[in-house]
Amino acid sequence: MAAADDAHLLERLLKGEQRAYKELVTQYQSAMRAVAYAIVGQRHADEVVQDAWLSVVRNLAKFEGRSSLKTWLLTITANAAKGRYKQNRREVLLDDLPSPHGTIGDERFTPDDGHWAVAPFAWHQDTPEALLTEDELRKCLEHTLLNLSELQSSVLVLRERQGLELEEICNLLTLSLSNVRVLLHRARLKVFATVEHFEETGEC
Amino acid sequence: MLTCKEQVAHSSDFLDGQLTFRERLMMRHHLMFCPNCRRFIRQMRLMQATLRLMPQAPVQDADALAERLAAERRKDQ
Numbered sequence: 001m002a003a004a005d006d007a008h009l010l011e012r013l014l015k016g017e018q019r020a021y022k023e024l025v026t027q028y029q030s031a032m033r034a035v036a037y038a039i040v041g042q043r044h045a046d047e048v049v050q051d052a053w054l055s056v057v058r059n060l061a062k063f064e065g066r067s068s069l070k071t072w073l074l075t076i077t078a079n080a081a082k083g084r085y086k087q088n089r090r091e092v093l094l095d096d097l098p099s100p101h102g103t104i105g106d107e108r109f110t111p112d113d114g115h116w117a118v119a120p121f122a123w124h125q126d127t128p129e130a131l132l133t134e135d136e137l138r139k140c141l142e143h144t145l146l147n148l149s150e151l152q153s154s155v156l157v158l159r160e161r162q163g164l165e166l167e168e169i170c171n172l173l174t175l176s177l178s179n180v181r182v183l184l185h186r187a188r189l190k191v192f193a194t195v196e197h198f199e200e201t202g203e204c
Numbered sequence: 205m206l207t208c209k210e211q212v213a214h215s216s217d218f219l220d221g222q223l224t225f226r227e228r229l230m231m232r233h234h235l236m237f238c239p240n241c242r243r244f245i246r247q248m249r250l251m252q253a254t255l256r257l258m259p260q261a262p263v264q265d266a267d268a269l270a271e272r273l274a275a276e277r278r279k280d281q
Contacts, residue, residue: 016278021270024238029263053269057276104212104244114207119240123247128254159220160255166220192251197253 006069013060025053028070031162032077038154038173039081048084052077071168078153078172095147099190100140100204101197123199131195140204144194155180156187206234211241215248 029049035049044071055076059194063072110117125131133137145153154173166171169180198204206214210232217223218231240260263269 014275016274018270018274021273021277022266025266025269025273026263029266030260044248053273054276057257057273058280060277109209109212111209114209116208120244120247122243126250128250128257131250132257132265133252138258141254156255160252161258161260163256166222181217181222184220185213185277188216188248188251189212190257192248195251195254198247 003065007065007070009069010060010063010065010182028073028108031070031158031164032073034154034157034162035077035172036081038151038158039182040084041150044081044084048081049077051084055080066195074164074172078174082174096186097147099193100144100147101190103186103189103193105189121196121200123195125199134198135162136204137195137198140198141191142195143204146192148190151175151188152183152187155183156191159184179190206230208234208238208241211235211238212244215245218245219248219252 009020013024032049032052033045036052037046040048052073056073059076063069069074072105104120108116108118122134123131125134135139148156151173155169155175158169158172159166166177166184169175170177173180175183211231214223214227218228223231235245260264
């Protein structure tokens, strides 16, 4: 959202206009939840988002527009998460859970020269709109996202759905760039494997 | 020359603009000659676009929350 839009929304928020809060909640809560989910996990994510909202309202007058509103909201959420649940910080950062349809792993390549042993299957659809018309595939993707580790799925959601830069993700989640890259890559290959499986077999 | 396996290992960094100039050249060189890897990268991009477009669960009780937050704000004034 452009800075001018941020400023206009902010003005209405400061006046306490309920419709402005509805816009804010509708637009940003998913991203805030993804940040909370990454730091404190499923069990506490909703509480953290509630805390963050209160903190947002209390600090609204201090927002100076040096970052975008979105970045500011996500930073408050990350701080709320870290402050309240420091002890819950995920220990195993790079835990890699098995995915419903596997991944693009070593077995897809020939051991001697690293060529494809099983080449990528050509998908029937070539636009996201066409892929998403398949209800079954959508459910299948949701299922795969739920089966990623909390960090993998949050990093993927923040990058692909929320369009954050890698550096922003590093700062919010206090992860190194190389960890974010590994998490993102593993998550993508699993989602890729799900779409490929669906396109090949027509079922989840 | 990169192998296909290495191409896949570098694919996310390629898509995120995280490769060095030299690595990017090696990647492009491999893709030029390898239809399977071109398909892989094309489908990775398609997968990214699909995730971006996937409908997100609507926020539960947005009205109630908005009402509470607006009231909280007015109380502070």
